[in-house]
Amino acid sequence: MNNILLIANPGSGxxxxxxxxxxxxxxxxxxxxxxxxxxLTEKAGDxxxxxxxxxxxxxxxVICLGGDGTVNETVNGIxxxxxxxxxGFLPLGTVNDYGRVLGFSMDPEEAIQQFKHVEIIQSDIAxxxxxxxxxxxxxxxxxxxxxxxxxxxxxxxxxxxxxxxGIPAFFQQxxxxxxxxxxxxxPKDIFSSLILIGxxxxxxxIEDMVPNARYDxxxxxxxxxxxxxxxxMIRAALAGGDRTAESDSLYIASSAxxxxxxxxxxxxxxxxxxxxxxxxxxxxxxxxxxxxxxxLNVIKPK
Ligand SMILES: Nc1ncnc2c1ncn2[C@@H]1O[C@H](COP(=O)(O)OP(=O)(O)OP(=O)(O)O)[C@@H](O)[C@H]1O
Numbered sequence: 001m002n003n004i005l006l007i008a009n010p011g012s013g014x015x016x017x018x019x020x021x022x023x024x025x026x027x028x029x030x031x032x033x034x035x036x037x038x039x040l041t042e043k044a045g046d047x048x049x050x051x052x053x054x055x056x057x058x059x060x061x062v063i064c065l066g067g068d069g070t071v072n073e074t075v076n077g078i079x080x081x082x083x084x085x086x087x088g089f090l091p092l093g094t095v096n097d098y099g100r101v102l103g104f105s106m107d108p109e110e111a112i113q114q115f116k117h118v119e120i121i122q123s124d125i126a127x128x129x130x131x132x133x134x135x136x137x138x139x140x141x142x143x144x145x146x147x148x149x150x151x152x153x154x155x156x157x158x159x160x161x162x163x164x165x166g167i168p169a170f171f172q173q174x175x176x177x178x179x180x181x182x183x184x185x186x187p188k189d190i191f192s193s194l195i196l197i198g199x200x201x202x203x204x205x206i207e208d209m210v211p212n213a214r215y216d217x218x219x220x221x222x223x224x225x226x227x228x229x230x231x232x233m234i235r236a237a238l239a240g241g242d243r244t245a246e247s248d249s250l251y252i253a254s255s256a257x258x259x260x261x262x263x264x265x266x267x268x269x270x271x272x273x274x275x276x277x278x279x280x281x282x283x284x285x286x287x288x289x290x291x292x293x294x295x296l297n298v299i300k301p302k
Pocket of ligand 1: 012
């Protein structure tokens with residue numbers, strides 16, 4: 001960490017991201033005698049472009065400050081470099097799954113202090129088609145509605161903002177007939193209203209959603225609610241169990257890759273099915289998901 005680029009989305013962190021960036025920069029200069037420059041994003045796409053030029057601009061480390069969207073953009077940008085810089089981030093979003101996984105405090109002031117004692121780990125990075133993702137790909141009516149949740153609402157209401165959009169969608173759920181094929185080429189037909197695929201144990205802010213998953217286990221982890229009515233979803237949420245194996249209410253699978261498509265018999269009946277990638281709109285089905293094992297050096301609090 002000799003030459004650090006800090007990328008901050010000034011709209012995140014309840015409007016305090018720029019202030020946090022200045023304070024984090026000060027700490028990094030003092031603790032590591034590092035050179036630090038701060039770039040502020042002005043629009044979607046900026047974090048990607050800043051990170052993509054990091055190596056060319058002599059930065060060996062890129063640390064972003066923002067929510068899941070900014071982390072996603074920055075990591076995608078980092079992978080455009082000939083030599084990959086080390087990646088770090090200060091979690092300032094509403095959910096921050098990857099921040100939870102790495103052991104960051106959800107209080108930005110505390111998280112800044114955690115940069116005093118860090119280690120560099122090799123983290124898996126997941127990919128949907130040719131795009132990297134950090135936390136989760138979600139498929140289903142609820143996930144389609146919450147990806148429209150407004151950033152200002154999230155700053156104002158926190159996680160409640162998702163309820164505002166998610167509750168109406170909850171009652172309009174439709175089961176999707178999908179074929180999921182794992183890395184052994186085994187296809188499985190399922191009928192589900194919500195499918196989540198993550199690369200770590202924390203999904204949608206629930207830290208033990210996939211209790212056995214690790215950020216460096218080389219696997220994607222899929223959880224899908226069985227059935228298609230709101231009642232099936234409630235049954236899945238209330239069911240006990242440790243979510244380590246398939247149950248009456250949940251499909252569970254782990255694999256280095258998954259291909260997901262609408263079952264061929266239903267193709268003419270079903271409109272486009274969109275995905276939600278790290279909270280933003282992603283590609284429509286069919287999709288190819290895979291894990292890049294231990295592909296990125298990432299800063300983790302000690
Ligand atoms: N200055 C900016 N103005 C408008 N949009 C921006 C700006 N900078 C970044 N963005 C876009 O805003 C999106 C959301 O930002 P970010 O993820 O940092 O915050 P958030 O929505 O509050 O976080 P979360 O979704 O985790 O709660 C990003 O995907 C990015 O493309």
